[in-house]
Amino acid sequence: MKVRNTLVVAFFVFFAAGAFALPGATPAYVQTGKLPVAEHYPGGQDSLVAHLQRSIQYPALAKRNRTMGTCIVGFTLTDEGAITNVKILKEVGGGLGQEAVRVVKLLKFKAPGYSQQYSVPVNFKL
Helix, strand or coil: CCCHHHHHHHHHHHHHHHCCCCCHHHHHHHCCCCHHHHHHHCCHCCCCHHHHHHCCCCCCCHHHCCCCEEEEEEEEEEECCCCCEEEEEEEECCHHHHHHHEEEEEECCCCCCEEEEEEEEECCCC
16 A cells, blocks of 8 residues: 555656646747747737738638637748748647648748747637
């Protein structure tokens, strides 16, 4: 009985410590509430988020299954303001990831003068 209790406690401590092992892995926009890429978008963050929400066409499969959540799309913003290397970093399912990529590809940024990798959360809510 003692051995089992010790193993259960050790198991809990092991996984609890692992949950807090990567504090730097949280994206900057989650910590601050600001999207770093928004400084290169005409109108700022509010305009960026409004454009994303306006452009979303909810996929039929996701609507039928009532799939909601946040997809995260990563991309490289070139020094001319073009978007390249677009990829889904987090997908909810039901075609929402592909829709998030489509909407992000529609964004037009001002030329920052340097190339940088960014990620943007795209919220889907019915």
